[in-house]
Amino acid sequence: MADMTGTTQDTRNIDLLMVGPLAPALIDEIGGRYRLHRWWELDDRQAFLEGPGRAVRGIVTSGRFGATKTLIDSLPRLEAVVSQGVGYDTVDVAAARARNVVVTNTPGVLDDCVADAALALILAVSRRICEADRYVREGRWPEEGFRLGRKIGGKRCRIVGLGNIGRQIAARAEAFGMSIAYYNRSPRSDVPARYRYCADVVTLAGESDYLVLAVPGGPQTRHLVGAAVLRALGPEGVLVNVARGSVVDEAALVQALQGGVIAGAGLDVFEHEPQVPQALKEMTQTVLLPHIASATVETRQAMSDLVLSNLDGWFAHGKAVTPVP
Secondary structure (H helix, E strand, O other), X not given: OOOOOOOOOOOOOXXXXXXXXXXXXXXXXXXXXXXXXXXXXXXXXXXXXXXXXXXXXXXXXXXXXXXXXXXXXXXXXXXXXXXXXOOOOOEOHHHHHHOOOEEEOOOOOOHHHHHHHHHHHHHHHHOOHHHHHHHHHOXXXXXXXXXXXXXXXXXXXXXXXXXXXXXXXXXXXXXXXXXXXXXXXXXOOOOOOOOXXXXXXXXXXXXXXXXXXXXXXXXXXXXXXXXXXXXXXXXXXXXXXXXXXXHEOHHHHHHHHHOOOOOEEEEOOOOXXXXXXXXXXXXXXXXXXXXXXXXXXXXXXXXXXXXXXXXXXXXXXXXXXXXXX
């Protein structure tokens, strides 16, 4: 951190704790700049907390691994929790703030790729892309016909959460000839007037062909999409989730798909990752991804760069680049 004279501090003697494994190149880079401890490799975590952990000043984590209140409160010199990913619902932000610990994430750099993934899921479910791939690989083409898919042009794309990612999804959906309406905490004044605001998710679902979820996770959005929303979406409707698995009542979703309450689902996230209900795996009307919406070489490099910028910004210069609001 910068001292009173504004001099940049050498960070090599600053202790950091990485909760779970990130990209090897990022681990190496952080390890070259800081004294890095790997939580997932520790045989005796309690001994670490009572010994070297007392010197730890920063946690490095991701949306997958998070940082619990117990861990935060166990590190007496903790100053910052630096997370890779736009979502930080797995970090106990309240516990961090109670300790005056800054929390950072990596917003902005992954919007394009997550939006691309949302459109890929819309297309994959509608045109039965994965099902068709299996049909060819299994040698069924010479013997039987393939079921028709559905076009997306002219259909109604409804977006739950019109933040940075939601707006990118809207722009892409419009390029495919889809109309846009959205649910948000409040109407946005910085989007085209043709993007109609809807104050209720059930009402929005009732006028959707495709209901795309792009809201943050956390207690406020837990099971925002449940049985009532799925019934409103209806037997021709498709659910697409690139938000957080907790946003959807997964048991209700399975029942809705099994009962024909909705037509299909494209899912990048799940309620109990990495566990996925067997029922979802067995359905032909679902497309399932292993939480890879941001998983491109370019985006992951940009995320890693921002993690480093937040670490160096706080510990070398006294100011994080992207603290969470």
